[in-house]
Amino acid sequence: QVTLRESGPALVKPTQTLTLTCTFSGFSLDTSGLSVAWIRQPPGKALEWLVRIDWDDNKEYSSSLKTRLTISKDTSRNLVVLSLANVDPLDTATYFCARIQGMVTDFWGQGTLVTVSS
Amino acid sequence: AVQLTQSPSSLSASIGDRVTMTCRASQAIDTALAWYQQRPGKAPTLLIYDASTLETGVASRFSGSGSGTAFTLTISGLQPGDLATYYCHQFSGYPLTFGPGTKVDLK
Numbered sequence: 001q002v003t004l005r006e007s008g009p010a011l012v013k014p015t016q017t018l019t020l021t022c023t024f025s026g027f028s029l030d031t032s033g034l035s036v037a038w039i040r041q042p043p044g045k046a047l048e049w050l051v052r053i054d055w056d057d058n059k060e061y062s063s064s065l066k067t068r069l070t071i072s073k074d075t076s077r078n079l080v081v082l083s084l085a086n087v088d089p090l091d092t093a094t095y096f097c098a099r100i101q102g103m104v105t106d107f108w109g110q111g112t113l114v115t116v117s118s
Numbered sequence: 119a120v121q122l123t124q125s126p127s128s129l130s131a132s133i134g135d136r137v138t139m140t141c142r143a144s145q146a147i148d149t150a151l152a153w154y155q156q157r158p159g160k161a162p163t164l165l166i167y168d169a170s171t172l173e174t175g176v177a178s179r180f181s182g183s184g185s186g187t188a189f190t191l192t193i194s195g196l197q198p199g200d201l202a203t204y205y206c207h208q209f210s211g212y213p214l215t216f217g218p219g220t221k222v223d224l225k
Contacts, residue, residue: 039216047154047162047205047216060212063119096161103209104152106173108161 002026004109022097035100040093122217130225137193141206150210
């Protein structure tokens with residue numbers, strides 16, 4: 001059974017770096033063809049794809065956020081870490097991590113709401 | 119980047135109705151499209167991938183069609199649990215993108 005769970009702070013101050021962890025089970029990120037992505041959703045708005053990390057450590061980033069995003073993985077601990085630098089109130093959103101098989105995003109975590117406010 | 123538009127942005131339907139919504143891509147993406155259902159306060163769930171392949175475990179009343187730039191999601195016989203927002207998602211090329219969604223509610 002594939003499960004993913006996001007964890008991290010609920011509140012972050014502007015200009016700080018947001019760090020979120022995705023802990024998963026039911027698959028291994030050293031399996032060819034598998035990846036983990038981060039997607040966010042501002043309150044009441046649509047989904048926004050942010051970044052993915054592949055089984056071979058290849059990474060793909062959103063064009064608009066590339067300079068602020070960092071993604072890494074720890075295959076032995078089954079986790080992926082997302083960092084978003086210099087946050088702004090516009091970064092307030094529910095952040096989801098999700099598994100990708102090939103190119104299809106098939107399983108999602110429940111999401112974690114992050115508010116950026118002073 | 120491939121832009122996705124969805125229409126309508128919202129629709130009202132009755133239980134048992136046939137519901138159709140569309141997704142259009144700003145450039146051809148072959149069949150590299152998925153559809154997700156998102157109920158309020160929940161994570162999205164995969165319904166359809168490769169434009170028309172039903173994800174395992176998804177009810178057969180959901181169907182998808184299209185290729186290139188025009189795609190359709192159909193619900194044949196709306197059920198109460200189908201009241202949700204539906205998003206299309208292209209995975210043809212980076213950056214991956216989502217449509218703005220179609221919200222389905224009860225008439």
